[in-house]
């Protein structure tokens with residue numbers, strides 16, 4: 001036969017390894033997103049001191065912050081590459097598609113969220129580049145410098161964010177992308193746990209629901225901020 | 233009372249051979265609602281033979297839902313709309329008079345089409361050959377109860393052992409992944425003491441073979457579980473992944 005038993009898979013990386021990578025890096029980024037959201041909630045305060053102090057604290061971590069950032073970028077790269085490989089592999093595994101295809105429903109977890117991972121993921125990746133360029137590196141507009149209570153110099157990121165989200169393009173663009181993040185996490189969270197082999201039949205309905213709740217909370221948490229700022 | 237016979241419009245995938253382009257062809261059939269789906273195709277084929285046309289090729293054997301030969305995608309769903317049912321056990325009473333039914337083969341590059349609705353599923357045989365068995369000394373059979381296994385464990389392993397190897401999981405998976413099939417066999421054997429000595433080698437070579445055959449990766453859509461005629465849970469896939477990781481330690 002064309003594929004004898006004990007031939008080696010070409011890349012040496014099996015599909016399971018890709019899923020383990022995708023699941024692990026996805027979980028790390030979900031945890032990061034939750035931490036990031038916790039920080040962002042300071043933007044709800046009318047006084048910007050807390051948010052600016054928080055931003056300054058992160059920057060004062062110096063080497064530690066850079067190390068964390070390197071890992072995040074590395075994990076994101078691995079996450080994206082494994083996702084793209086799954087997508088390419090699927091086209092190779094079924095070159096001719098069905099003339100009629102339907103989900104059988106009931107136990108199936110196939111949904112808009114699960115089918116659009118490559119699309120939501122790609123948009124999120126593009127978004128991240130723009131997001132980091134604008135809010136971390138202030139490429140498009142410099143940030144004002146203020147003096148904090150302890151005398152340290154810091155960027156007035158609070159004002160920066162507020163100004164940015166008064167711009168409808170930013171405010172609604174962010175809102176839209178964060179809704180996509182919710183969709184990505186709707187399938188992503190429970191799927192990552194399944195990929196890491198953590199699902200047992202007894203818990204899986206609960207974990208599937210918890211995955212949905214986490215996705216909704218993260219998305220609503222993030223997208224409420226630009227909307228709040230724009231309309232206040 | 234519902235009508236005893238219904239008229240159906242069929243769109244059936246016709247393909248002369250592996251390398252030839254196929255297409256959906258239209259047919260009409262009148263059938264009793266008590267007939268099975270495969271009997272409906274038998275009636276269509278008799279009609280085609282009478283007309284001097286080539287009958288539709290499709291696979292079947294037991295027609296009792298136990299052999300895993302039947303393999304039709306009915307209206308876009310592997311084995312049709314009835315849950316936990318192989319297409320040979322699907323009956324025409326689930327269809328309405330005048331309805332159009334589309335019938336296609338399993339579609340996956342690892343399951344090349346032989347003719348019409350028949351595909352070559354020997355890729356599954358090679359995955360099993362890679363490790364889906366227990367090596368035993370030949371000779372007289374050992375006593376069935378020489379190794380005692382608790383009821384819970386036996387039931388759990390049996391749930392995975394019910395796989396009939398039909399390939400519906402691959403057919404329904406948006407990625408054409410064979411993870412449920414492979415995971416079910418790995419999990420069944422990993423749960424039992426008889427499978428324990430070879431579990432590491434087994435999971436590595438079966439997973440490798442699955443990739444070599446050109447099946448896609450699993451994206452956890454869970455569509456396989458929904459179409460599986462035996463309702464095998466995707467917990468088998470999670471277990472396969474655990475087994476795979478453990479096999480390297």
Ligand code: FES
Nearest residue numbers: 295299300302320
């Ligand atoms: S023909 Fe045997 S399972 Fe359908």
